[in-house]
Amino acid sequence: MAILETTDLKYSYPDGTLAIEGVSVSIEKGKKIAFVGPNGSGKSTLFLLLNGTLEPQEGKIIFHGKLLLYDTPSLRDIRKSIGIVFQNSDDQIFAPTVYQDVAFGPTNLEMPAEEVDAKVKETLEYVGLLEIKDKPPHHLSGGQKKRVAIAGVVVMEPEVIILDEPLSNLDPVGADEILDLLNELNQFEKTIVISTHDVDFAYSWADYIYLLVNRKIIGGGTPDEVFCDPDMLKDAGLRMPTILEIYYEIQKRNMASINRVPKTVPEIVDTLRPPSLIWLYVPEGVKEGDKLDLGLYAEQLGEICSEGVVDTRVLHIHEGRQAIVAVRRIRAGIGRVLIYDTNSYKLKEIKELFASGDFDVVGAMGKKTKLIVESDNLKLDLTVGVIDKSILMALCGKNVLIITGGGMVDHAVRRISDYCKKSGVMINVGVFNREQEKIPECKESTRVCNFDTS
Numbered sequence: 001m002a003i004l005e006t007t008d009l010k011y012s013y014p015d016g017t018l019a020i021e022g023v024s025v026s027i028e029k030g031k032k033i034a035f036v037g038p039n040g041s042g043k044s045t046l047f048l049l050l051n052g053t054l055e056p057q058e059g060k061i062i063f064h065g066k067l068l069l070y071d072t073p074s075l076r077d078i079r080k081s082i083g084i085v086f087q088n089s090d091d092q093i094f095a096p097t098v099y100q101d102v103a104f105g106p107t108n109l110e111m112p113a114e115e116v117d118a119k120v121k122e123t124l125e126y127v128g129l130l131e132i133k134d135k136p137p138h139h140l141s142g143g144q145k146k147r148v149a150i151a152g153v154v155v156m157e158p159e160v161i162i163l164d165e166p167l168s169n170l171d172p173v174g175a176d177e178i179l180d181l182l183n184e185l186n187q188f189e190k191t192i193v194i195s196t197h198d199v200d201f202a203y204s205w206a207d208y209i210y211l212l213v214n215r216k217i218i219g220g221g222t223p224d225e226v227f228c229d230p231d232m233l234k235d236a237g238l239r240m241p242t243i244l245e246i247y248y249e250i251q252k253r254n255m256a257s258i259n260r261v262p263k264t265v266p267e268i269v270d271t272l273r274p275p276s277l278i279w280l281y282v283p284e285g286v287k288e289g290d291k292l293d294l295g296l297y298a299e300q301l302g303e304i305c306s307e308g309v310v311d312t313r314v315l316h317i318h319e320g321r322q323a324i325v326a327v328r329r330i331r332a333g334i335g336r337v338l339i340y341d342t343n344s345y346k347l348k349e350i351k352e353l354f355a356s357g358d359f360d361v362v363g364a365m366g367k368k369t370k371l372i373v374e375s376d377n378l379k380l381d382l383t384v385g386v387i388d389k390s391i392l393m394a395l396c397g398k399n400v401l402i403i404t405g406g407g408m409v410d411h412a413v414r415r416i417s418d419y420c421k422k423s424g425v426m427i428n429v430g431v432f433n434r435e436q437e438k439i440p441e442c443k444e445s446t447r448v449c450n451f452d453t454s
């Protein structure tokens with residue numbers, strides 16, 4: 001269902017610069033939508049049109065099926081429902097303290113003071129800023145400022161959150177934390193719209209992509225549709241996402257074992273076909289047809305990849321005892337993933353899980369969770385790209401504990417279950433202290449999730 005639609009929007013700035021022309025888009029409820037395009041293509045202008053900050057000279061905006069009128073009540077309504085986070089946080093943050101900045105919107109809505117206080121504190125805790133609520137925003141890092149700006153929008157409980165270049169100028173950890181936050185908000189059914197030049201991010205993150213070039217939408221579709229179309233990419237002046245480029249090179253060399261276009265690192269690893277024939281020098285006495293014990297070599301292979309070498313047969317022995325050996329592999333044991341929900345965090349429980357020795361790797365997602373874990377001096381192995389890395393670890397037989405909270409718990413279960421469904425590999429995933437039947441993904445796919453938390 002489209003929550004917001006535009007038809008043939010045209011907008012020129014007062015100085016006569018034509019910024020948007022003939023733009024028709026449809027924003028579906030609950031989706032993650034990316035507008036990708038070069039500098040100056042009109043993304044920021046379009047975003048300001050989408051929440052009524054700018055009024056188009058031509059075309060119309062339909063919000064919840066109703067034509068947007070530019071009178072005060074309609075504008076108040078659409079700006080409450082569609083929040084914008086600007087590219088430059090300094091354009092958005094102006095109050096003397098973090099708390100006051102986030103409180104600005106709800107206070108303007110004339111909410112009772114206690115309600116404002118409760119909402120602001122809840123939001124600041126959610127984005128991991130409660131401890132610095134009294135700091136002046138201009139003393140904060142770029143990542144913290146971005147979270148203040150996001151908090152100022154989230155506190156208004158909008159249906160759609162638009163973020164102009166949300167990851168620009170952030171370090172990898174800061175970018176990953178913002179990404180976690182966006183995924184979590186989306187898990188809570190918020191529609192998320194972003195702009196970006198980053199094709200790798202758009203490809204792996206979005207449900208739907210619009211290409212905006214020279215003021216116009218030149219194409220749209222799912223990430224596969226858009227990024228697998230070389231003509232569309234050429235017209236947009238964009239490059240192919242790195243994962244796709246690697247995949248096509250693997251495919252050209254006839255090394256791809258499956259014809260499924262990968263989106264993530266675990267998926268691209270799955271496409272690689274391990275060699276089924278190897279050359280080896282074999283000792284005197286070994287004959288064609290013999291089975292070989294690969295000894296240390298087999299152990300090394302078992303250690304570095306998720307497949308275990310189990311069966312070998314000498315096919316042919318050349319002069320100098322160089323042999324062609326057929327290798328048949330089966331997967332080594334696959335690890336499991338347990339997710340601990342910090343919404344019911346108990347240090348004693350976490351310490352027991354750490355002390356149990358059951359987990360080879362521990363990761364945490366979300367700023368709030370990381371702050372809790374850091375303050376309790378717990379050592380983390382994974383803090384960036386936690387879900388994909390956990391999948392890769394599990395494929396190598398390691399047991400992983402992911403500590404996270406709120407919507408990220410279901411998001412992580414969904415991502416791992418999606419991987420399992422696509423790859424056919426079964427990773428046991430469970431949520432600590434939650435019955436298996438109450439994990440939404442597991443109801444659909446009990447084969448994937450039969451984790452025993454006892």
Ligand SMILES: Nc1ncnc2c1ncn2[C@@H]1O[C@H](COP(=O)(O)OP(=O)(O)OP(=O)(O)O)[C@@H](O)[C@H]1O
Pocket residue numbers: 013014015017018019037038039040041042043044045046087
């Ligand atoms: N306030 C303004 N007055 C006049 N022209 C403007 C104004 N803001 C933007 N423009 C022009 O409108 C066009 C579209 O700009 P816009 O900022 O919407 O593009 P963008 O895709 O968001 O760019 P970027 O990726 O660099 O942020 C550009 O030619 C820009 O110079």
